[in-house]
Amino acid sequence: MLQESKFWSSGNWHVRTGQAEEFVERWQEFLTWTKENNDGFLGARLIRNLGSPDSFVSFAAWQDLASMRAWQNSPEFTKRLGACRALCEDMQSGGYELAAAV
Template sequence: MAGHYASGVWHVRQGNDEQFVQKWTEFLQWSRENYPSMVVARLLHDKGVPGRYMSYSEWTDESSRDAWKQDPEFRTRFGARVFVHIMGPKGARNSDYLDKNSTATSLA
């Protein structure tokens, strides 16, 4: 493993799961096209809690991961403006992905 991660926990409004997964997938496609140093990314659905998702990505190096987060397009594609109508105010405040110290271990 590369040892550099980003992660997030998402709370999606009832009935918006499909739309959320579509937006997350679009964001992932943009990320992979523009940041080949992303090794892997996954979106996991917590079947025990309706509307709860966890995501993580692994990176070859810290500087690439940080550059991805600092890219203005990151906030445009990933920011609350994109997800608030899907997730609601509580979910849109989720900042795990923006935390440069987030790790995949938070998913355990």
């Protein structure tokens, strides 16, 4: 389980048929780069919908909002996110703040 965090980034990905395995590889490359180059990154997960294997949800935990924003504003972020998005029919993303935990 990821460390407790107050700030999260998340994406909903609908990958083109036949592209799922390549998408997973690109996502792993993207988040490996994130881990190696961004202070404040706590970890990430990519989960696959069992009923729709081309649909994924990703989430990443951040130590603070400033770290998450710095990552999102870097030129390398745009390039690496774009490589993942290129395999998708649709992708929605955002930054989030913890509202409640159980």
